[in-house]
Amino acid sequence: MSGFSRSIAYPWALTGIFGAVHFVITLIPFNIALGGGGEISFGLVSAPIIGFLLGPFFGVISVLIGSLLAIFINPGIAILGPLTVVATAAGAFAAGAMRTRIRVIIPIAFLLSMAIYLISPIGVLVPAFVWFHFIAFLISLLFVIPKTSARLIEPVNLNQNFDRWLRFGSIWSFCLVAVTLDQAVGTAIGGWYFVLLGADATFMAGFFEMAILLYAFERIMGSILVALIVFALADVLSRVDYGLPLSRIGHFELLELDEVQI
Secondary structure, eight states, X not given: OOTGXXXXXXXXXXXXXXXXXXXXXXXXXXXXXXXXXXXXXXXXXXXXXXXXHHHHHXXXXXXXXXXXXXXXXXXXXXXTGGGHHHHHHHHHHHHHHTTBGGXXXXXXXXXXXXXXHHTSTTTTTOXXXXXXXXXXXXXXXXXXXXXXXXXXXXXXXXXXXXXXXXXXXXXXXXXXXXXXXXXXXXXXXXXXXHHHTTOOHHHHHHHHHHTTTHHHHHHHHHHHXXXXXXXXXXXXXXTSOSXXXXXXXGGGGGTSOOBOOO
């Protein structure tokens, strides 16, 4: 890497740059319509990509900066008010954490999110809404079980050569976990947020029932799109020396979590 890419300023510079990128992408008024009122915004795509590139620390800060600025410019995109950024940041955190030793936090985050939703005024009316969150939770467990974690994480190591399909499958797995954790955290917040603002729980439960299958399709499609972009980036980054994804190198030791030692 160059001298600047080893500098302590490098990850912070990237944090600002990618924060600006996420800000712009979040404001783009173009969505992929899926029918039935469901949409996948480009903000869903950029957060886990930034998390993968910058890791669970710098990635989260970058996404928080971009998301907060976007909400300030266009409050209409904040369906959960200021708490919307928490869900978005969760997706970035998951994508970055899946390649570090703190990936064990991800299954715990799923369990907490599902529990918070299930005891909410809306959750007690539509408990089945978390069915796909539970599937993503099971997938996240594969990343912490010793016998399976190595097989899933090794292909993400850009310093080693792996079959392209194997690498894509590994990348898609953690992308699905990341975009679904985003949704799970948002659901946990939404289960309480709308009712606390005065909405009727039974009325809001109807919207959750209508989206019970649609959101899973959204997350699958979103994860495929994210995985394709991350896969392409991984292919490029494996042949250049930009110091990405950020890892425990030199001055990064005090600021970034280390790469998993397989």
